[in-house]
Amino acid sequence: MNVSEYMKKHGLTDADLDAMAAPYESGDYQSGDGEVFTGSHLDAVGKRRVTVIYDARDTQRVAAIARSRGVKTSEVYRDALAYYLAAQA
Known part of the structure; x- marks a missing residue:
């Protein structure tokens, strides 16, 4: 399933996706599970491939x-x- 098919299946528009992405992109996302890391998960745990x-x-x-x-x-x-x-x- 590609993005367009997914959006159609769940009734999402480009505006909906933009609104959902905004907190992540601005750095304002509040995670209930702790800090949000960017980059490789290996960097976050002190390892490098x-x-x-x-x-x-x-x-x-x-x-x-x-x-x-x-x-x-x-x-x-x-x-x-x-x-x-x-x-x-």
Whole structure:
């Protein structure tokens, strides 16, 4: 369903959408659940997504390690980075 179909289904006009968006756009939105964050949710929780390119053989080895440990490959990469950073301190 595209935006036009959604608007028609719920009887919304462009003016209705503008009125609903105004508090968000002006920064006046009052959330009952706490602070409203903009940008990536990862930034809000103190994490950042990065892209790194590794040799295919290395990624296969990481996948094998992850399978043997019963974890996701991302955990192996995080552990390796933490080990390296600790050695640099």
